[in-house]
Amino acid sequence: MKLENSANELINFRRLLHKCPELSGKEIETAKKIVRFANTFDADKILTQLGGNGVAVIFEGKEKGKTILIRCDLDALPISEENGFEYKSVFANVSHKCGHDGHMAIVSGLFRQLSEEKLTKGKVVLLFQPAEETGEGAKLILNDSKFTELNPDYVFALHNLPGFAKHQIVIKYNEFASASKGLIIRLTGKTSHAAEPEKGITPTLAVAELIYGLLDIPKNKSLKDFSLVTIIHSKIGERAFGTTPGYAELMATVRTYKNEDMLTLTNCAEELINKAAVKHKLKFEIEWVEQFPATVNSKECVDIISASAKENNFVINKINEPFRWSEDFGYFTQKYRGAFFGIGAGENLPQLHNPDYDFPDEIIVTGVKMFYSIIKKVLA
Ligand SMILES: [Zn+2]
Numbered sequence: 001m002k003l004e005n006s007a008n009e010l011i012n013f014r015r016l017l018h019k020c021p022e023l024s025g026k027e028i029e030t031a032k033k034i035v036r037f038a039n040t041f042d043a044d045k046i047l048t049q050l051g052g053n054g055v056a057v058i059f060e061g062k063e064k065g066k067t068i069l070i071r072c073d074l075d076a077l078p079i080s081e082e083n084g085f086e087y088k089s090v091f092a093n094v095s096h097k098c099g100h101d102g103h104m105a106i107v108s109g110l111f112r113q114l115s116e117e118k119l120t121k122g123k124v125v126l127l128f129q130p131a132e133e134t135g136e137g138a139k140l141i142l143n144d145s146k147f148t149e150l151n152p153d154y155v156f157a158l159h160n161l162p163g164f165a166k167h168q169i170v171i172k173y174n175e176f177a178s179a180s181k182g183l184i185i186r187l188t189g190k191t192s193h194a195a196e197p198e199k200g201i202t203p204t205l206a207v208a209e210l211i212y213g214l215l216d217i218p219k220n221k222s223l224k225d226f227s228l229v230t231i232i233h234s235k236i237g238e239r240a241f242g243t244t245p246g247y248a249e250l251m252a253t254v255r256t257y258k259n260e261d262m263l264t265l266t267n268c269a270e271e272l273i274n275k276a277a278v279k280h281k282l283k284f285e286i287e288w289v290e291q292f293p294a295t296v297n298s299k300e301c302v303d304i305i306s307a308s309a310k311e312n313n314f315v316i317n318k319i320n321e322p323f324r325w326s327e328d329f330g331y332f333t334q335k336y337r338g339a340f341f342g343i344g345a346g347e348n349l350p351q352l353h354n355p356d357y358d359f360p361d362e363i364i365v366t367g368v369k370m371f372y373s374i375i376k377k378v379l380a
């Protein structure tokens with residue numbers, strides 16, 4: 001069957017996934033739907049429960065050769081859908097607002113391609129990864145021995161990109177998406193009467209100094225490239241006019257283009273917190289969460305993506321700056337040779353994570369064609 005003819009099958013599958021979205025780490029029914037769909041084709045092996053709810057659908061050629069991994073993501077977001085179409089999310093406060101339903105449909109499009117045109121050599125691993133949004137899924141997959149035994153030679157993945165013309169292939173050498181992580185600072189002193197603040201130990205000034213200090217870190221001369229600190233939350237004491245606060249929490253998200261800059265930024269932040277705590281006689285705790293390394297593309301793999309786009313007559317958009325958002329595919333590119341690329345999802349499409357966003361069905365076939373060309377080039 002020609003790929004264009006199977007487009008409807010993939011659109012229906014995408015909408016089926018869209019209707020019943022599941023949050024990170026809870027993608028049980030989504031994973032089952034993938035397995036059920038894969039079972040209607042001719043895969044050589046299907047692995048389930050990889051790093052949680054992960055699924056790998058494997059196709060093998062008769063001769064030994066390279067192993068290529070194509071990865072997509074299973075999870076949705078805790079956002080309530082503001083769309084009225086008939087396949088809208090049936091769950092309150094959960095919906096596919098990052099287009100992972102579309103990514104799954106694209107990678108599932110390879111089931112038919114690889115069943116109808118058998119590989120002569122090598123192996124293709126189609127990975128449906130859980131928990132991308134929290135930065136946990138890739139790590140769990142990479143620590144699962146069922147996965148590491150597959151030991152891919154090459155890894156590839158894509159993301160749909162609102163703001164870019166439909167079907168455009170967005171590529172970049174080196175860093176594609178930023179490193180990022182969340183910082184939680186807990187400062188503990190001692191409460192006192194609001195009339196006698198001098199008898200307590202209050203974290204108020206430390207919080208104020210830390211807000212200024214953290215926001216200033218990107219000016220640090222030893223950083224090599226772009227970095228950003230965003231204060232996202234703070235809480236000092238309770239809503240009680242009689243009390244001088246004795247406890248505070250401050251949260252920030254930090255991001256850098258380069259992994260090495262993330263180390264510098266981390267050290268600067270910890271030093272700052274330490275100093276502020278000592279100065280104001282506070283006990284402190286630092287916690288780093290939702291950590292994503294930068295997604296760093298290999299030149300060889302970007303060239304393969306670019307050749308695949310040319311072969312299919314897709315417009316290539318070579319960007320110069322990495323994206324500020326993060327992707328946990330960075331854990332894969334840290335360990336394996338690989339690359340990440342974007343597919344334009346339409347200039348006027350609502351942005352990712354917006355309540356009215358929906359993945360454009362027209363680019364499913366574009367994604368399947370790209371991955372199929374990449375697979376053929378790598379295994380040739
Ligand atoms: Zn997302």
Ligand SMILES: [Zn+2]
Binds near residue numbers: 098099100132159
């Ligand atoms: Zn995403």
